[in-house]
Amino acid sequence: MVKESIFNPDHQAGSVPSKVVAAMERLSEAFRVLLWNEAKHHGISSTIQIQLLTFLLYYPESKRTVTYLANYFNMTKATISDAVKSLESKGLVQRKASETDTRSHCLYLSREGKSMARKAEKFAHPMQMAVLSLPADKQNALLEQLLKLIGNLNEQGVITPQSMCANCRYYATKGRTGHYCTLVQRMFRIVDLKLDCPDFEAVGHA
Known part of the structure; x- marks a missing residue:
């Protein structure tokens, strides 16, 4: 239990x-x-519109729905729907009925949307440059610790479970620090660990 304020400089010291x-x-x-x-x-x-554009640029059709996006960004479906409508009004995003579920719509970037997304995704470059300034071994250690923190926040219910290795039914540990994937049956280096894996299956999934 945290007794002192995290933001009190005297306590932080x-x-x-x-x-x-x-x-x-x-x-x-x-x-x-x-x-x-x-x-x-x-x-x-709004900033979420930038995040939606960059998401839609790279993620597969199965994940380009309002429901999935709301879960992924830890927002309500109404908030995501409003952001999508705004992007639609700008001609950046289009909806198409799902071929497998007529009640659902898949989101697509228009040609203008793709161009905008490729420009907008550069917002993260300063953060990447900061990480690149660290030695490779420090980058690996930072990644491993961040994944552990995210996993802990998942367990606390602060954010929705991420489709990363530690949450996957194929993930196992070997030895004290070994990361092992039972799907491909090989050890993973830290650099091999994924935050978003296309083969992810939640623990307990049959």
Whole structure:
């Protein structure tokens, strides 16, 4: 149980966990600033619209639905629907009825939408440059620890479960630090661990 305020500088001075949490909050502010600046630059009214454009540029058709996006971004379906409608009005996104479920619609980027998404995704470049400034071994260690933190937040119910290795029924550990995938039957290096795996299946999935 946290008894002292994480954001109290006097408490932070002697608490590494509090400093880590406060540092992550600063990083989240950096992402908000970068997203908002990119949105303003392209005349887009909300940061989630930038995130939707970049998502739709790369993810498969099965995941390009309002329901999936709401779950992925931890937002309500109404919020995602409003953002999609705004992008539709700008001619950046189109809806098409699903061939397998007539009650559902799949989202597609128009030619203008793809062009916009490729420009807008550059918002994250400053963050990537910051990571690239670290030695390779530090990057690997940071990735492993971030995946553990995300997994813990999944368990707490703070964010929806991610389709990453540690949440997958094919994932196993060997030894103290070994990562093993039973699907491909091989050990994974840290660099092989995925945050979004196309072969992901939740634990308990038959």
